[in-house]
Amino acid sequence: MRLIARFEYDGTDYSGWQIQPGDTTVQGEIEKALYSLCRRHVAVTGAGRTDAGVHAASMPAHFDIAPGEYSRIQNGLNTMLPSDISCLSVQQVDDDFHARFHAVSRSYVYSIGTGRHPLNSRFEFQPGIDNLDIEAMKKAVKYSSGYNNWRGFAKEGGGNTTWDMTVSKVSVVENIRGWTLAITANRFLRGVVRIWSGTIFRIGAGRIPPEAVRSILETTDKRLAGPSLPACGLILTEVRYPHEI
Amino acid sequence: MRLIARFEYDGTDYSGWQIQPGDTTVQGEIEKALYSLCRRHVAVTGAGRTDAGVHAASMPAHFDIAPGEYSRIQNGLNTMLPSDISCLSVQQVDDDFHARFHAVSRSYVYSIGTGRHPLNSRFEFQPGIDNLDIEAMKKAVKYSSGYNNWRGFAKEGGGNTTWDMTVSKVSVVENIRGWTLAITANRFLRGVVRIWSGTIFRIGAGRIPPEAVRSILETTDKRLAGPSLPACGLILTEVRYPHEI
Structure with a gap:
């Protein structure tokens, strides 16, 4: 069974x-x-x-x-x-169920914390920044829906032959601990969440404009994309299947 | 300085x-x-x-x-x-300020989590229990105010000569992750928060009645007190001084 x-x-x-x-x-x-x-x-x-x-x-x-x-x-x-x-x-x-092939969506959360807080540091990136431009970040995440070729945010060398990803939900929320980026897509190319988060972070820090996200998705040119943020801030939160199982 | x-x-x-x-x-x-x-x-x-x-x-x-x-x-x-x-x-x-002697209150929180959740396990006790009697626990924490001799909840051998503690605030809250016990007092005898939490936990589990807290405080008889809960669940949250410093 x-x-x-x-x-x-x-x-x-x-x-x-x-x-x-x-x-x-x-x-x-x-x-x-x-x-x-x-x-x-x-x-x-x-x-x-x-x-x-x-x-x-x-x-x-x-x-x-x-x-x-x-x-x-x-x-x-x-x-x-x-x-x-x-x-x-x-x-x-069912005996033909496949955890990977039958999954229809995956959701990730990336957390950026303010200050330097050991009680949270295992599960968030703490760059020592207390202020990010939330409006610019909100604009940037909105640009993240509606484009299918995510090669500009993907790590090369992952053995990918196709670069499409359908992003169904994105958000950025400010809370007392910092900022939380959330993204849901049918699939994720290698490295995408951490590079995408790094780009949104760079936008929040005012180093590049929100429109950079659109340009990266349109041109697949990685040069504007942010650095890959540390693994500790990333949590896979949910994987969904066509029927509730 | x-x-x-x-x-x-x-x-x-x-x-x-x-x-x-x-x-x-x-x-x-x-x-x-x-x-x-x-x-x-x-x-x-x-x-x-x-x-x-x-x-x-x-x-x-x-x-x-x-x-x-x-x-x-x-x-x-x-x-x-x-x-x-x-x-x-x-x-x-000021040059005569003393972090320990001048403190007027200390606050601790003890967290008990439901289930077995690695993402929270560093900062809460996870006994593998999904259900505690919150009403009994609320009754029990109420009994924790109003008595000054806390010897019944203290660890012996801590070099104490007096056993008085003035508890100014206690609470127990149920949330999606489990239960949080909070206690504020002018001072804390050795081991008190973890033994008190263990007693409230035992009451929540239905093993002893809420009135046990009153009996322990009145008689200083440790026999009804709970086991000392693990250190991981305990956080010192605040220490206050007479003037905001």
């Missing part, structure tokens, strides 16, 4: 989601936990890959087990996982 | 506030940073001591410097401090 599980993790101490020889990864820890519970290798397929240091509030992943193992997994997964990875839910899905 | 500085810290990796030989402490790190800036030992006196693993949103501390060192300290302290300790502000005070 095929299961979907949703995982929350603090990515600080991991070399990202995906298994890589010699590195400690989130997928690797989950497969290790499943090995302890099932006494055999159970391959886990995530809805996507998060980079080193990036967090997830909810990362779905599917894997196949024998029916007799179901209760063991429900009860035992959190006991076996390290404390910075948590299984939020497990449920059965 | 005498300065007061306020520090925020993530206490996870520290053996508490106070300097102890062989241990990494918050006070020790601050004195190290001041040594780098002033090239001599500058003794730092905090408003109190937090235990190993306890955090502070704002811990005031005073120390004396030469007038010529002031700007160096304002500009350089955060550069020298490790990333999990931050200096929020520095200002001059």
